[in-house]
Amino acid sequence: EVQLVESGGGLVQPGRSLRLSCAASGFTFDDYAMHWVRQAPGKGLEWVSGISWNSGSIGYADSVKGRFTISRDNAKNSLYLQMNSLRAEDTALYYCAKVKNADSKYFDLWGRGTLVTVSS
């Protein structure tokens, strides 16, 4: 089955760190760029970060630059998001998303998301 499954979310205090994972299956993971998109409770979608198939190209939203690090392990069909210096405004459901084609930047496959809550 073609799917993405996120994990690693939870309740964390401000200033602390958390590492999210996304396990991919059912497709050739290393053929595609991958991204993280988040959604604060009751709010819209916000792109967080993206990484090319070979990790050669990486981008971050200004809101997370310098605090979050995206990475991937193609041998393990996995995507990661290391989140440091977390803030209350990082509270959101974090989705892992696959691009539709090798050279596209829109998403045809999403996970169900993992919830990150930053609170003391």
Added chain:
Amino acid sequence: DIQMTQSPSTLSASVGDRVTITCRASQSISSWLAWYQQKPGKAPKLLIYKASSLESGVPSRFSGSGSGTEFTLTISSLQPDDFATYYCQQYNSYFLTFGGGTKVEIK
């Protein structure tokens, strides 16, 4: 960054209505625009890419148009399954941005 502005933010409509949602970009994005549908508690679903290309499996009552800075998503005859929130997304630059969303409610 490119800002995406959707209107209206909420739309009340009846089954069978023709519905149009607008998305405006703060600068030209050519046709690099996608539309998604999201239902409560679910992940977004791709409907349209490259402004007007229908994703496989998406009903033909959905259509997209526009280029440059102004785009529209049209549902030709609203069905009960279409009550949801719709988002546009530009991918002209690597710094991807979404519109604020349009919630389509039952009138």
